[in-house]
Amino acid sequence: MTRPGALRLIILYKLVRGGLALVLALLVLILAVGHFGTPLADALSGALHHLAHPWAHRAGDALMKAVATNRYLYVAAFALGVDGTFTLLEGAALARGSWWGPWLVVISTSMLLPPEVVGLFRHASAVRAVILVLNVAIVAYLVSHARRTRA
Template sequence: MAARSERPSGLRIIIAYKYIKGGATLVLAILVWIVALGGSGAALAEMVSRHLHHLAHPWAYRLGDAIVRALSGHYLMIAATVLSADGTFTLLEGWALHHGAWWGPWLVVASTSLLLPPEIVALARHASAVRGAVLVINGIIVVYLARHARRHAKNEGAR
């Protein structure tokens, strides 16, 4: 494992992002679990409907709209489960990068690469600066980590 000061700044930024996003997603998951188990779906539906226009992706808007229309304990449980899985997976990505696991960069490259085609389609259908920025940032992360992983593999092979 590389010491913190030896890590490239780009890698440190990605690690911090993964930890922050994963933690925030798990906090949101806990809140949704509380709402679902407490039977407050109607209040959540009202809150979601007020904020739907802020969503960047058309698929996210459609998902949010579907949640508002069909909010029940069952759908909230599904949302809480998905958020829990996403937050946990994102934290795993951050942990793997932070601890220098050889597979960490490849895990992030694979998972982030899977997001690129839907982002391209969304951008083509409904162009916006936010969608463009998300696509560019995810593309940069994929290229950066793929290069980092290849360099790391070459250095390990040379030893």
């Protein structure tokens, strides 16, 4: 069975993103277990103090305080692991051709749209707009694909 190019691209994106999230989860877990939070925060804080905008400076300080506390590294590793696993599930369901695969991606991606719209209105940027447009396109495409394959 040949898949349309857009569907292959979505599958590839989901599999790569899910795999990278799991690798990052493992790296963050290693940092937490090895109690590397404080040395990492010290190493990164010098670079973050060169940020130009005051909000970025405050965000960088908050991030460094969180990284210095190993508990937050465990939370981040867990969140990245859950995200990576779910994203791989989405990609595998699409790759396998499961009837529910497109709907799973539609539901999970649609849940992210309202916060993305709010974020775009609060802090408009080209990157946010592109992400929103891409996610809306993915949802529309997969709804159309799921309806076509069901028929």
